[in-house]
Amino acid sequence: MTVTMTSNARRRKSMRKILSRVILYALVVLIMVWTLAPFVWLCITSISTQAKLNRIPIQWLPDPPTFEHYAAMFDPANPTGALFLAALRNSLVIAGTTTILCLLFGVLAAYALARFVFPAKNVLIMGMLATRLLPTIRLHVALLRVHRGERSILPVAGRSRRWRLPGRFAAGDPGFHLPAPAGERFDGRGCQGVGLVKGEVEKIA
Amino acid sequence: MAYTIPVLAIETFRQAFVFGLFGKGSAIAFLISLFILLIAFVYIRIIYVEEE
Numbered sequence: 001m002t003v004t005m006t007s008n009a010r011r012r013k014s015m016r017k018i019l020s021r022v023i024l025y026a027l028v029v030l031i032m033v034w035t036l037a038p039f040v041w042l043c044i045t046s047i048s049t050q051a052k053l054n055r056i057p058i059q060w061l062p063d064p065p066t067f068e069h070y071a072a073m074f075d076p077a078n079p080t081g082a083l084f085l086a087a088l089r090n091s092l093v094i095a096g097t098t099t100i101l102c103l104l105f106g107v108l109a110a111y112a113l114a115r116f117v118f119p120a121k122n123v124l125i126m127g128m129l130a131t132r133l134l135p136t137i138r139l140h141v142a143l144l145r146v147h148r149g150e151r152s153i154l155p156v157a158g159r160s161r162r163w164r165l166p167g168r169f170a171a172g173d174p175g176f177h178l179p180a181p182a183g184e185r186f187d188g189r190g191c192q193g194v195g196l197v198k199g200e201v202e203k204i205a
Numbered sequence: 206m207a208y209t210i211p212v213l214a215i216e217t218f219r220q221a222f223v224f225g226l227f228g229k230g231s232a233i234a235f236l237i238s239l240f241i242l243l244i245a246f247v248y249i250r251i252i253y254v255e256e257e
Contacts, residue, residue, distance in 0.1 A: 045231035053227050069232035080229055087211035
C-alpha cells in the first residue's frame with residue numbers, strides 16, 4: 001500500500017515537473033514569436049516586389065525574392081539611393097556627435113556628483129532622474145506642435161512665458177518641415193492606419 | 206513639400222507611409238535593425254568580458 005502511494009506521488013511529481021517545463025517552453029516560444037515576427041515580416045516585405053505587396057490575398061513568402069530595394073539603397077545614381085546615403089551619413093553624424101557630447105558631459109557630471117559635496121546635490125540628482133520617468137511618447141506632442149507649425153512647444157498661457165523653438169525648427173522658417181501631412185496619400189486608397197494614429201496623437205495634444 | 210535634412214528614421218517613414226513604397230521603407234528599416242544589432246553585439250562583447 002505504502003509502496004503504491006509513494007509510486008503514485010512520484011509519478012504525479014514527475015508529471016507536474018514535465019507540465020511546468022512544457023508551459024515554460026511554450027511561453028518562451030510565444031515571447032520569441034511575438035518579438036521576432038515583426039522583424040521577419042519586415043524582411044519578407046523588403047524582399048517582395050511592390051506589385052506582390054499590393055496583391056490580395058497576401059503572399060506570405062515572396063516567390064522569387066527580389067533584392068532590388070537593397071540594390072537601389074546603395075546606388076548613388078538612384079534618387080532613393082542618394083537620399084538613403086545622405087540620410088545614413090546625417091544619422092551617423094548626429095548619433096555620433098550626440099553620443100560623444102553625452103559621454104563627455106555625462107562622465108564629468110557623474111564624477112562631480114559622485115565625488116564632490118555641494119548645495120542642492122540631491123535635488124539635482126533627483127531632478128535628473130525625474131526626467132527619465134517621463135515616457136518618450138510625450139515628446140510626440142511637442143513634435144506634433146512643430147508639425148502643425150506652432151511657434152510654441154508648450155501650451156503656456158502668456159506670450160512672454162512661451163518657450164520658443166530654436167533656429168531652423170521655428171515655424172517661421174520655410175526650410176524646415178516634417179514630412180507632412182502624414183497619411184495624406186492613403187486616405188484615397190482606403191488605408192486609414194496612419195490617419196488613425198495621427199488622430200490619436202492629436203487627441204493627446 | 207519642403208524637406209531639408211534627411212535622417213534614416215524619417216526617410217523610412219516617408220518611403221513607406223508618404224510615398225507608399227513599403228518595400229523600400231522595409232528595406233531601410235531592416236538595414237537599420239541589422240546595423241543596430243551589429244553595434245549591440247560588439248558593445249555586449251566588449252562590456253561583458255569574462256574575468257579570468
